[in-house]
Amino acid sequence: MEGQFRTWKKEKKTNIVYDDVSEKKKQGDDDLVDVLLRFQDDGIQIPLTTENIKAVILDMLGGGGETSATTVDWAMAEMLRNPRILEKAQDEVRRFFDDKGGYVDESRIHELKYLMSIIKETLRLHLPLPLLLPRKCREKCEIDGYEIPVDTKIIVNAWAINRDPKYWRNPDCFEPERFLDEDLEVDYKGNHFEYIPFGAGRRICPGMAFGLANVELPLAMFLYHFDWKLPPGMKHEEMDMSESFGITARRNGDLFVVPVIKRPLPPPVK
Numbered sequence: 001m002e003g004q005f006r007t008w009k010k011e012k013k014t015n016i017v018y019d020d021v022s023e024k025k026k027q028g029d030d031d032l033v034d035v036l037l038r039f040q041d042d043g044i045q046i047p048l049t050t051e052n053i054k055a056v057i058l059d060m061l062g063g064g065g066e067t068s069a070t071t072v073d074w075a076m077a078e079m080l081r082n083p084r085i086l087e088k089a090q091d092e093v094r095r096f097f098d099d100k101g102g103y104v105d106e107s108r109i110h111e112l113k114y115l116m117s118i119i120k121e122t123l124r125l126h127l128p129l130p131l132l133l134p135r136k137c138r139e140k141c142e143i144d145g146y147e148i149p150v151d152t153k154i155i156v157n158a159w160a161i162n163r164d165p166k167y168w169r170n171p172d173c174f175e176p177e178r179f180l181d182e183d184l185e186v187d188y189k190g191n192h193f194e195y196i197p198f199g200a201g202r203r204i205c206p207g208m209a210f211g212l213a214n215v216e217l218p219l220a221m222f223l224y225h226f227d228w229k230l231p232p233g234m235k236h237e238e239m240d241m242s243e244s245f246g247i248t249a250r251r252n253g254d255l256f257v258v259p260v261i262k263r264p265l266p267p268p269v270k
């Protein structure tokens with residue numbers, strides 16, 4: 001960021017940044033950085049350094065962007081591979097938002113039970129951080145007869161847990177319906193150790209609500225406004241669903257799809 005800033009300075013482009021900031025100030029339009037800087041100025045109980053602010057922004061971009069984007073990509077890929085699921089999800093989303101004048105927004109999005117179950121199933125099979133994050137053990141403990149000394153680095157294989165046949169019927173199949181079953185009460189909050197896409201306990205992902213919103217809204221919009229087709233010659237049952245290794249477990253290769261507009265954006269409300 002600082003490098004970019006220097007380049008801008010050389011090119012005398014910093015005015016763009018300052019103009020934008022002062023324009024926003026005029027409009028009283030605060031973003032996250034404005035709020036954090038205000039906390040810094042006002043002096044809260046815990047001092048907030050500029051380094052802290054930079055770290056928060058880095059966490060937001062690093063932790064938040066790739067994880068949500070990977071989830072949207074996997075959900076779309078799974079639906080395209082399973083046209084029955086895609087059609088059922090589109091029916092639900094279109095019925096719901098047609099009644100609201102064609103505006104897809106977040107209010108009451110959680111009433112879309114089938115879409116929510118697709119997202120849950122996507123995060124069961126394709127959790128973006130399959131090994132969560134490495135942690136250090138603070139106290140000596142014993143797990144399954146193994147003694148774990150203090151300071152041992154712990155890696156939790158959440159990928160394997162989320163596919164364990166002891167807890168999941170047809171564990172490797174993409175079956176969103178399993179989450180509609182009222183007997184299967186699992187949520188994201190780390191209360192059910194057989195399902196931990198966001199981790200669990202005091203180090204559970206702090207961006208969970210934001211991350212889910214970043215997945216729910218784009219998917220609802222994609223499904224509502226467009227029909228989706230695979231490029232000519234590609235068969236849905238032949239799609240490559242293998243994973244690659246990186247910051248997150250993305251699909252191997254990019255997803256190529258052909259969107260067909262079905263419901264254009266309605267004119268803005270005056």
Ligand code: HEM
Pocket residue numbers: 059060061063064065067068071127128129132133134135196197198199200202203204205206207208210211212215
């Ligand atoms: C679908 C979206 C997301 C998924 C699946 C996800 C998943 C995870 C997982 C599995 C962990 C490790 C938890 C553990 O070790 O027990 C984690 C940690 C973290 N996540 Fe997320 N995350 C998502 C979105 C976000 C967003 C949007 C943000 C920020 C805006 C974020 C910020 C963080 C941070 C800062 C940590 C480290 C927390 C700590 O070490 O105490 N995540 N996330």
